[in-house]
Amino acid sequence: MTDSPYKQLVYASTATIGRDLSHPETQRELMKIVSHSRRSNPKRGIVGVLHFGQGKFLQILEGQPETVDALFDAIREDPRNKDIEVLRDEARDELRFAAWNMKFLTLEDEMAAFLKRHGLSAFDPYQLNDRMLSDLVELLASGQDEGAPATA
Template sequence: MLIRLCYASTRVERETNLLEDLSNILSTARQFNQEHQIYGVLYYAEGTFFQCLEGHKTVLEALYERILNDPRHANVQRFSDQFLEQPCFSKWSMKYVNDFTKISRFFAKLGLDKFQPDQLDERQVQDFVSLLLKIKN
């Protein structure tokens, strides 16, 4: 059964800098995801991660447990899973979006003055995922 699993989390400040953390997360995710037929997108801004993962439910549940235990993440909030016929992010083992302008506009239209994915309702999460899918990097 294919699902979409999305979550938001706060980045835990550590000795490593942000670019090193992002590089490590992306390289590890891309290799692991390619081996396990997982697809998705990662966005980071203002101390907050948002990640959308698509794949088989059992594999994603195990991966999500690893994320919960990852010391780089705190205050992890999982959104409702969506069942999929096929993955939407199948072009990417892990797409990274860095278009702050479009994301800022999206959140401003919702009345939020900064990137706050934890404030999104389920419909808004799906709208946000659609935006991330459309953004070309």
């Protein structure tokens, strides 16, 4: 079937805005990304989740394929991240993240359990196999939105 109305794109990237959430400048930059996304994504019909951990991003973008691709092109060019790698790019009949313009999660506790479950020593989204990625997508879908990162 090639006529699904949506796609889900999952990518990993490395933040260039620092790796420590307790750092005010990193928090500020994250807040800018999240608040811009929350304003802009509804206009494009895009939903999803942004995870930040250990200096890495993992983002899930869902929406109409051409709209998701256009946004992803912009993100690829965004100097606040680098080393972008697509982990999943699939047609979808439904939006898994329909409730969130851009859910933001750091998942400190859940991530520790996730790493333990899969025998990993640190969060490295580039190293996830398909089973780990599916588990992580479910974790991100069920996790409580953390709003925007707090300003110090």
